[in-house]
Amino acid sequence: MFVLQALDIHHTFSSTEVLKGVSLQLQPGETVALTGPSGSGKSTLLHLLAGLEKPSQGQVMWGDAEVSTLKGTALDRLRNQHIGLVFQQHYLLSDLTVLQNALVPGWIQARHPQEEALELLARVGLSHRLQHYPSQLSGGERQRVALVRAVMNRPEVILADEPTGNLDQHNTQEVMKLLLELARERGSGVLLVTHDQALASRADRVLKLLDGSLVN
Template sequence: MKDTLLDLQDIQKSYDATPVLAGVSVTLSAGETLALTGESGSGKSTLLHLAGGLDQPDAGRVLLHGQDIGQMDDTARAEARRLHIGLIFQQFNLVPSLTVGSNIALQARLAGRHDAAFCTTLGHRLGLSDLTTRYPEQLSGGQQQRVAIARALAPKPALILADEPTGNLDEDTGDAVLSLLLDLVSETGAGLLMVTHSPRLAGRLSRRIHLSRGALAAA
């Protein structure tokens, strides 16, 4: 039995009195890959933000390695993200004053786990080897997305949270990026929770759950 990495227990969340999540429970084990699907507005991104400690639930528990990050203060949650979580969101949030190479290394340096050889390997596998001295403004949207993915993976996080990580990529590149994510999970024992609208991509993960109107439902 693999260790439970992430345990979301009866999560409830509303914004401006509008319910977004209504008692959602999800578990993710180390080394497991889980696809989260659902229509727009079903609460997928909200659940991902709560899992990453970027927001706090109104009720329920968000346990990471058995610790309730939903009850931590902002400083402690930021520390948990830095040390344990790789975030891949649709907003790239690259640092404009840093080169591609420095952007890729940033999270690993902050976590105290910078591995130059691994960063180089990530850049190569994501097709960024010839772009390391460029700046974000010199890149296409797809290239920026690949840099953001490399940055999230560089510290070898225990938990990878990805919101449509291939959304700005063509199908072939998207398939290659997902293969890299799955390889990293296999190599490091990380857990992957990925939001996707693609049944084809969801089918490549070990398990799938579906959200509808803020609750788990049949896909």
């Protein structure tokens, strides 16, 4: 049983085919790096896998659910169970505190796992920032909050799109170490877009996207 599958996905933006038949399968708990030059379609693929957009052709499966058959709250609820997202832009809610941002995925599931959030925020070194707002944090701190939010529901897969693209070397190493550690501890798989070869080599597998197709 695969936790996430792309089945012959094609995607076209205004008559340009950006993805040209991409298929991939992720096993439970597997860590996969996705590499490829700028413009090769990595972010587009992650958006489709997250169900944020529909592919022009082909299917995305979360477990045995075909994503294009879902919509509205059913889509949101299933995404929240299956997928954790960490993007280059942190997408934290600016009117909520650090602690509240970490609790948002739980609210969607009608849970209020305050203790778990506090424990995870301590793990990523943010116990002293619980009542701060995103605008009061450094870039590295924001990505650590985004990471906690992504792992809160123990999603089957964390989709991470160059999550450290805006960070310095020290913060990049720190955020990546935490991402891989927390995912492993909590049983989540990871699909990580990265240009960092050293980081990619720490994954179970490396996929390369070239001009809209996966190559070996």
